[in-house]
Amino acid sequence: MPSTALARQHNDPGFPSLWEELRWRGLVQVSTDEEALAAVLASGSITAYCGFDPTAPSLHLGNLLQLLVLRRLQLAGHRPLGLVGGSTGLIGDPRPTAERVLQSKEQVADRVRLIADQVARFLDFDGEVAAEVVNNLDWTEGLSAIDFLRDVGKHYRIGTMLKKDAVSTRLNSEAGISYTEFSYQILQGYDFLELFRSRGCVLQTGGSDQWGNLTSGIDLIHRVEGKAVHAIGTPLITNSDGTKFGKSEGNAIWLDAVLTSPYAFFQFWLNTTDDDVVDRLKAYTFLTRAEIDELDLAQTDRPGLREAQRRLAWEVTALVHGDPAADAARDASAALFGTGELGAIDAGTLEAAITELPRTHGEPGDRLDALLAASGLAKSNGDARRAIAQGGVYVNNRRVEDADAVLGEPDLLHGRFVVLRRGKRTLAALVRA
Known part of the structure; x- marks a missing residue:
């Protein structure tokens, strides 16, 4: 993330606690004991992590939500860890329908580097709660199969593993599930145990569809160390009409400017419906409740001006691509329809802006x-x-x-x-x- 974006990010001081703000922003779908977790977040600095598997050469909007949760934790005085799955990426998180195609070790390693660089852009690596990017291949690559089964596998019960949603869905499908993907939850649980031991990590965040994997680590730490740790599952973001958020004609909205240009990224947010725009402002920007309430009111009083959508598009584009790119995308969008100077737009932005035109x-x-x-x-x-x-x-x-x-x-x-x-x-x- 550009340093200018980091510098102007703040949690909303109008909330009595970080937990209350996370709840208001719609970032908590499920969690471990809510009262205990709220107390932990308020009691002093903790370490929290979220994992990102290199299943593609870039992160997407679902991943961005997780990165912003980590950043909000950091702004509240907690230390964030961005875990890039060099080993879990070799295995593959079970999908509901079919087995993943395993990628080569070389391809996974290349993607790990790309994803690690992207994760690093959204966190602050200076100060008392400096962020760290870690790779789970570092602690699993040298682990023998025998040691893994003895030291980790013995703590898992097959019955419990079979009840996980992703596993049970696949077991009931024609494709079934391989032992490789079945073991994914053990690897993710081991990650939490390792980070608990090496860095004192006591909180894992992730999408609510990953809840079975998140609780895997909680259970493992309880069995091995006799300690209680926590997890937050964010909601799966959908549009008000029930469609999956972050998809555009079947294509993900990527954080990589080559895969999704800053102009196309800006347009995606600009096209947010009136029914969804306030929820997106809450989850994906650092605007305060007062600022968002004001935009909500403007939307009601002056819907044709689409002030909330324009602010959302600029804020998130600046967050991901920087202020100059957000300014260029905004100006190009305006200029295409006659309210700006097309000749002042740089060649790359202009080319991206006309991509979808006849x-x-x-x-x-x-x-x-x-x-x-x-x-x-x-x-x-x-x-x-x-x-x-x-x-x-x-x-x-x-x-x-x-x-x-x-x-x-x-x-x-x-x-x-x-x-x-x-x-x-x-x-x-x-x-x-």
Whole structure:
């Protein structure tokens, strides 16, 4: 995370405790004993961890929620550990439907490095509660199968393991479950035990769908060390219509700028529905309750301005990609629809902004009426000429007044792109052939 974002992050002092704020922000779906956990969080600095398996080359929005929980804990004076699963990534957390395809050790190692770098961006590594990124391969790679079965496996009961949701679902499916994935919960439990022993870690956070794996470590520590530790399961975020949050036409929204551009990231948040925007502001930003209440009121009084969505989009984009990228995405979004200067947008942001638009190819000297027809903004050359005559056609937000106009070299932004617009909001892109 950019240092400017870290510097302006604070928990809301209007809450009597961190626990109350986590509850208000909708970040607690399930937990160990609530009263005891609230007391632990209020009693002094503790160490907490969350695990991130390298199942992809980037983290996504579900992972971002976990990182922000760790950051909120750190801001409250607790030490966060970001665990990257170099060993659990080799095994694979059981999915409800089918066995994961095992990745090579080399591919997992490459992804571990990428994920570790991403985790490190969202935590502060200075000060009394400096964060640490750890890799569970460090304490499992040298562990023999015999030692693992004797020292760890003997504390697990098959009956209990079979009751875990992910396991029972797979057992009842055609695919079944391999011993490899069945053992995943033991490995995750061992991680908690190791971090308890080596770093005094007493809290694990994760998604509520991981609750069986979270409690695996709690049970193991209780059996081996006779100590009580804690866990928080965050809710699985869904949209108000019940669809899975963080999916766009089947594709995850990634934190890696190459996989999801800052502009596309910004647009995802900008398109949040009115029913969902306040919940997203609570969970994914560091805005205070008073600020969020004010945006909620603005949404009710002035819904057409979409102030809450615009603030949400900027805040989360700045959080992940930095202020300049958030500013560029905001300005590009405005400029596409005529309220900003397209020529001031950098080439990368502009290219990302027009990715989803209908497009055609053209060169200087091509007639604009033909290009409008080719782009789909007009049904024919004649339709395009009528639209120009009526004053409804724009090239890079400049109204076209001549029905016989041709594309000029200066029209090509960054020597490559042209934004065509008919009316207020119907857009197409022209890219130099």
